[in-house]
Amino acid sequence: MTPAGADAGVDGGPSLTPPPSTGAEQPAAYEALGLKEAEYRLICEKLGREPNGVELAMFSLLWSEHCAYKHSRKLLRRLPTEGERVVMGPGENAGAVDVGGGYAVAFKVESHNHPSAVEPFEGAATGVGGILRDVFALGARPIAILDSLRFGELDSLRSRHLLDGAVRGIGHYGNSIGVPTVGGEICFEAPYEHNCLVNAMCVGLAKREQMVRAAAAGVGNAIVLMGASTGRDGIGGASVLASAELGEGDAAKRPTVQIGDPFEESKLLECCLELLGKGLLVSLQDLGAAGLTSSASEMASAGGVGVDIDVARVPLREADMEPFEIMVSESQERMLAVVEPAKVAEVLAVCEKWQTGAAEIGAVVDHGLVRVLRGADVVGEMPVEVLVDGCPLYDLEPAAPEEWIYGNRATLDAGASAAETLLALLAAPSIASKRWAFEQYDSIVGSRTARRPESADAALLAIPEADTAIAVSIDGNGRRVACDPYAGTVEAVLECAQNLACVGAEPLGLTNCLNFGNPEKPAPAWQLDRSVQGLADACAALGVPVVGGNVSLYNEGPEGPIYPTPVVGMVGELPGADAAAASAFASEGDAICLLGPFEPTLEGSELAKQRGELGPGLPQPEVAAVAAACAAVRDAVRAGALACAHDVSDGGLACALAECAIGGGRGCRVDLQHLRERGCTPEEALFGEGSGGFVISGERASLEALASDGVAVLYLGQVGGEEVEVAAGDRSLSLPLAEAESAWRSLGERAEAAS
């Protein structure tokens, strides 16, 4: 991981073809490719000469933020990555944890933000395609997709266009390839107006004995490129799109967005799993950002070997492609495998069966170079360690902004009654039901989905192969992270843990996608630094290892950076899929309690947003107390003691109660008097937010029996009636369930509004 020493340079090499552009033009060329002058000088110094055009193109990609993590790698070293159940950690195509019975669950979340901001349908579709490849690259069959999406406010036409395109794109790819989309979240906030976020997470199931790593190994082995042919799409995506701010002229970047073909990937997936099942591959790697350049170089680096790649043997869509174009193309649906020479014929036969393209394009060599050939000519030659690990890692120069750097816009009447306020919160696009979106996704293919979207706090998947079940949650509230990057990130981890607890699951591992603004500016740098620290501390305190992740920086529009948005994906296990509670009230007369160390405040809340009162600062969550509450809920769910379990999140307790009531088609009558004894005002009790609260329902005695030294349980009231009735002093409210439901279900109509 340390940058290679300055002595790593090599001589020019005997048969290098001349660079396509003259030396005099190159300074402009490297800048256009996103390299800084100092970085270019370092490349020259390490090579002992100027790079030619092919090499420059390859360096510009591998030394981009997207591939080199040059502004984040040092911070990421803070994250705890080890645990008893970890099978694969950071550095592989995806992380994986053991689930027993000889099986592992692999998972990863990755961003496709900038492509989606430029062309939402293809951007989101190929985001799904890319994360699927990461998971089947290590031998796991993808069994679930989740998405975390962020757009500007729903009343903006642009946001609705991006939302519509992204949802269609995710559906198009996931539905066609036969992997269920089982969960996710969508939030709408003005700072994402020009820079939407599309983060996709994939979960896969692998037989441990069939898993492979991404490291190239075995000098003399063949390198086989499988899948689609290589075209000019997506050239420069990693450097031009992913590692710079969005702004004027984005439409001209459309050719840098890749085009997805889920059918091609479906065949490639089945083909790769068959090859791995037959033990025909030494290693496997997907071609994502930076295409062949990145996958070949990273395989060589991980294996401590060199590679020869002959671009003349790469199947092309357009015959006249230049070597540099072939090396950096981001054409989708391609995988790179290392194969023993004796098995190449058999590999090609399996590819033939699946009608997926395959060509032997190179070999593993012991020269320590990434050497690009065109037939007999060497057209590029770079030491692996310079190309992959030579990029300088930068220290951030963080500085906390002195004031709130985002806007405020009041949308709620100052004189709104408590009932009107609850309606406005339930109708808030970030809180409202996302049925409009998830009904466009196949959530059931594969026969593992034990809870449909929105019927429980976490997605629940049966794993009969290992006689177990897993739960998956994805979360990250950028607004709260903006208020306090440390506390907000801790909350995101806790929210996932709470979601898992609601279905009786215990966390096994975590993946994350850090979506931030420009790290070269002090405020986003500070947000990133504090957020990573929060992630590290929360994971360490909960004992949940970080097994993989992704960083997406430079998420800025003309008005400034996005809300800092660490998206956390967590996977947990539970004994079986049958016991899980739902997030809906089940029976008239059931008692309703609030469990956990919930101390709501209005800071950073949806209500503060609607009142235009956002500003810096959040209370610091008490991780140990929340963990104890999670354990109590988890055990109770497993014991079948809870009819309903739902964590208190956006919109506070009033929204959580209303959601349980709507889900169950039953009203409730509750009194928040006891909560007010924690020092809350009526309004904070109703609408305040914070970690650690669970709404649970069931038999009163068994709910109250969950109380212990570290876990508070407050009786709130009963399930029943046609209304959501909440006594909270001078802010008491009573709202007909039908009215609450119609507000909560209003998203679809507004999302499809034409103007």
Add this chain to the structure above:
Amino acid sequence: MQFPGSCDERDALHACELAGGEARLVWHEERGLNDVDAVVVPGGFSYGDYLRAGAIARFSPAMEAVAEFAAAGGPVLGICNGFQVLCEAGLLPGALLVNEGMRFVCRQVELVAEGERLSIPAKHGEGRYWAPDEVLDALEANGQVAFRYAPGQNPNGSAREIAGVRNEAGNVLGLMPHPEHAVDAMTGSTDGLRVFESVAGALA
């Protein structure tokens, strides 16, 4: 049947087994169906569903074998993409058009079949059943409408609420909703098992 691009073939295989049958996947290039008593053409996006859903799969070698199998009276069940393929192949009347709402829909729906109500999930983008009025009249007169969406449950704008039809001989049946995804209470419903059991029962 397993085409490149099939999605629900393993689920259908599992459902056949739960209904008491022995099942295997038939690769799209296979022509031999001598060892089978019944065929399920599963859901998914065969050959990517390019051109039109099911339009390419009907030309596969295995579908030629299915056509012969059906002509000889062998029972054939087409689910979702399988229904589309059977319509494209002319083994069932009518066609399946893009949903009225222009979007893919995944939703639990209530079906009515021979007076019974079944709760079965539907998931498709091109599931709007259509045929000329005189064909629809004939289907109804001959009792070929096997499944209808219950009132208010039609997710795609299908003509006359039709969710599934059979051929005149009665041995080829197609429907858009997915009975193979309703065979286990854990995943929501067991009503789909009855569809598979009725096929198994017909063979017994």
